[in-house]
Amino acid sequence: MADQSNQWLKQAQTYQAELLKRLEALIAIPSVYDAQTANVDQPLGAGVSEALSYLENMARQDGFKVRRTAKNMVTVISFGPQDATQTVGVLVHTDVVPGGSDWTITQPFEPKIVDGRLYGRGTHDMKSDLMASYFAIKQLRDNQFQPKRRIELIIGSDEESNWRDMDNYLVDNPEPTVSFSPDGAFPVVPGEMGFLTLSIDFTANNQGPWTLTKFDAGNRDNVVPGRAEALIHLPQDQTQIMLRAYEDYLANHPDLSGEATTSDDDQTLHLLLNGVAAHGAYPQLGQNAGTYLANFLSSYPFEGQAQAFLQFIGQQNHQSPYADKLGLRFQNDIMGDLVMNVGQMHFTDKKPSEVHINFRYPEGITKVAMMTQVQRHLRGLQAKVYLHHNFISHPHLVDLDDEIVTTLEQVYADQTNTKPSYNISNGGSYARLFNRSVAFGGQFPDVEMTSHQADEYVVIDNISRAQAIFAESLARLSDHLD
Numbered sequence: 001m002a003d004q005s006n007q008w009l010k011q012a013q014t015y016q017a018e019l020l021k022r023l024e025a026l027i028a029i030p031s032v033y034d035a036q037t038a039n040v041d042q043p044l045g046a047g048v049s050e051a052l053s054y055l056e057n058m059a060r061q062d063g064f065k066v067r068r069t070a071k072n073m074v075t076v077i078s079f080g081p082q083d084a085t086q087t088v089g090v091l092v093h094t095d096v097v098p099g100g101s102d103w104t105i106t107q108p109f110e111p112k113i114v115d116g117r118l119y120g121r122g123t124h125d126m127k128s129d130l131m132a133s134y135f136a137i138k139q140l141r142d143n144q145f146q147p148k149r150r151i152e153l154i155i156g157s158d159e160e161s162n163w164r165d166m167d168n169y170l171v172d173n174p175e176p177t178v179s180f181s182p183d184g185a186f187p188v189v190p191g192e193m194g195f196l197t198l199s200i201d202f203t204a205n206n207q208g209p210w211t212l213t214k215f216d217a218g219n220r221d222n223v224v225p226g227r228a229e230a231l232i233h234l235p236q237d238q239t240q241i242m243l244r245a246y247e248d249y250l251a252n253h254p255d256l257s258g259e260a261t262t263s264d265d266d267q268t269l270h271l272l273l274n275g276v277a278a279h280g281a282y283p284q285l286g287q288n289a290g291t292y293l294a295n296f297l298s299s300y301p302f303e304g305q306a307q308a309f310l311q312f313i314g315q316q317n318h319q320s321p322y323a324d325k326l327g328l329r330f331q332n333d334i335m336g337d338l339v340m341n342v343g344q345m346h347f348t349d350k351k352p353s354e355v356h357i358n359f360r361y362p363e364g365i366t367k368v369a370m371m372t373q374v375q376r377h378l379r380g381l382q383a384k385v386y387l388h389h390n391f392i393s394h395p396h397l398v399d400l401d402d403e404i405v406t407t408l409e410q411v412y413a414d415q416t417n418t419k420p421s422y423n424i425s426n427g428g429s430y431a432r433l434f435n436r437s438v439a440f441g442g443q444f445p446d447v448e449m450t451s452h453q454a455d456e457y458v459v460i461d462n463i464s465r466a467q468a469i470f471a472e473s474l475a476r477l478s479d480h481l482d
Contacts, residue, residue, distance in 0.1 A: 008415065008468040011143070015135050016464050020118070023131045023463075026054060027111040027120040031095050033161045043072055043164075044095065048157045051094040055134075055155060062138060070168035075155040079137050080147040080478065087150045088477045089176030090137075090470070091430035091437065092130040092183065093159035096122035097220055101227060102274060102454040116460050123458040125279070125451030129182040129442035130155065132463050136470035147478035149177060156430060159183070160220065166433050177436065178404040178477060181429040182470065184439025186416075188408040191335055191424040192432045192439065193281075193360040194395040196367055197221045197343070198374055200312075202383035204353040207303035209235050212310070213268075213349050217290025221343035221358040221388070222428075223452045224286030226277030228293040228345070229270070234300075236267050242300070246271060249296050255287045271297075279452045280341035280358050281426040283321040290345040291318040308380035309347050313355060316377045317342050323359070326373045335362030335395065335424045356388065360426045363395045396432035404477070408440050411473045415465075440473070442466035 034045030042049030052068070052075045059066045059077045067076050099108025099121045106112035108121035118128070137151055154176075158165040180188075206212060210232070217228035234242065239262060246260050250273075258273040273293040278286030294314030302310060316325050323329060323340040330338040344356035359370055367387065375385050398405055400422070409420035431437040442462070443449060450456045 008472045009465065011139055012135070012464045012468040012471065015139065015467065016460070019131055019135050019463065019467070020460065022058060023118070023128060024111040024120075026051060026094070026127050026131065027122055028109055029054060030099065030109045031122070031157070032098050033095060033158065041072060044157050044161075048095050052155065052157055055094065059134070069172050070165055073157050073165035074169045077134070077137070077153040077155070078150055079141055080150040082150065084148070084150040086148075086177040086481055087152050088147075088474060089179030089434070089437070090133045090151070090153045090474070091156070091179055091181035091434070092126060092133055092153065093156040093165075093430070094127065094130060095157045095160050096125065096127070097160050097223055097452050100277060100454055105455050105457075113460065117457040118460055119455060119457045121456055124449070124456050126183045126442075128458040128463050129466060132442060132467040133182055133470050136467045136474060139467065139471045140475060145475060147474075148481050149478040151474055151478050152176065159430065160222070166430055170433065175434050177482070178402075179431070179434055179437040180404065180408060180440040180473070181431040181437065182439075182441040182466065183429040184425050184427055184431075184441065185423055185443035186441045186445065186469070187412045187418075187420070188405055188422045189425045189431075189439035190400060190405045190422050191397040192395065192428060193335060193362055193424070193426050195358065195360045195393050195428050196370070197356055197358045197388035198371060199386045199388045200355040200357070200374070200378070200381070200383045201386065202305060202309075202353055202381060204306065204309070204347045204349050204351055205304045206306045206349055208301065210300060210302045210306075211349065212297070212302055212306035212347060215294070215309070215345060215347040217288075217293065218342075218344040218356070220280075221356045222280035222341070223343060224276070224278040224280055224283050224288050224341055225290045225343065225345070226275050226286070226454065228273045228275070228289035230293055230297060232269050232271070232297070233267055234269060236265075239266050239269060242269060246296065253292065256289075256292060277453045279427070279449065280343055281339070281360055281428065282449065283339055283341040285449065288318075288342060291342055294318070294345070305382065306347070306349075308378075308382070309353070309355075312378060312381050313342060313345050316379075317357070326377050328365075328370060328373050330361070330365045332362030332364050336426075338362065338365060339426055360428075361395070363397075393428060393432055398436060398438055402436055404436050404438055407476050408438065408473055411476060412469060415469050415472065441469060
């Protein structure tokens, strides 16, 4: 089996130059949700639509069947008998989170290869694995493989936002017989945490001489904010004292950086803090710029809702990725720990303001418990806690004896000379929406996770490795009928 598996990799490697050329073109498209350019033809904005069109044109030129569905939000590329009643789905997405700042190797949408790594927004999440999946199908077709089940590459475009693409896909299309999403990790991931986002809404205000005029951190619930800003007005004799204290605070936290500037009257201070962005599914890997900045400010005598806001995020939710400070520490023996990310923090004096907290949770804890504990810890923050309905999903677990689990376990074990095994994920892939669906790749064990971060990258050689694994998996899954 080792020799046979090695042939899958050797074949995949012959496509590397062509794959990289196409992948770089795809990464250069800023496929970020944009409400300003959204319309019926491009419901998620111009960049997302451009990425789907690019992939459609590529597939048509290669001779594949292509169709657009789900109110123009999903593209399906198919290979195999068009009249087949059974299908193998590969669930991917072409949208990405915003490019962000603090990149040092290149700009987010200017892909660049350095030392065997391809840098750019979406390289890790998940344009490289999308392209590896496509070339896996192309590899089968080019080698005259004849699948019994139709293989469908199902390309969504709203995974990083509200999943409207797959909601509409499931209205217009049947589920695949079996499917996997290469938007996770190797080996196979038959279980994913449930997730929900709580929106904490309040009207901002200040009292006394210390004024928090504005505070902003984060723009996506599933990203650990890497940047936070605050605009404050303070007594004149306090400005230089705070400036020195801020320098000391940053010096005592070497993972952080920032700067402070004052106005001409020396009473208005603008603070910028840079933390470490990370995927919201793994908040322990980041340094939340918003909670750090609030933590610094919470020691000062702000009053009213400003003080309560800073205490809530800077004390109750600071450095607490497992929600210990909210009394929500919870672990399931099979699925693992609940984790929490404070993804958005917005305060504007005398305006409606909000905090978004995203939870990834295992079986055994309820959304009522999470809402109740958050409400209990608001203290002086006069807020209402709502379920953000676009971010609610129950824990997902596929029978470990299902062919989609056992086949992918075995393929990965064969190609990596390891024992069959599986993982549970904190992440949320499209797999959780389908009954017989799992996450599978393309994150290899012991490889740095850089999705949603500045200087996001993928190891180029790993793309061919993933392609080989996907190709053999699709061959096995599509070679028989139930």
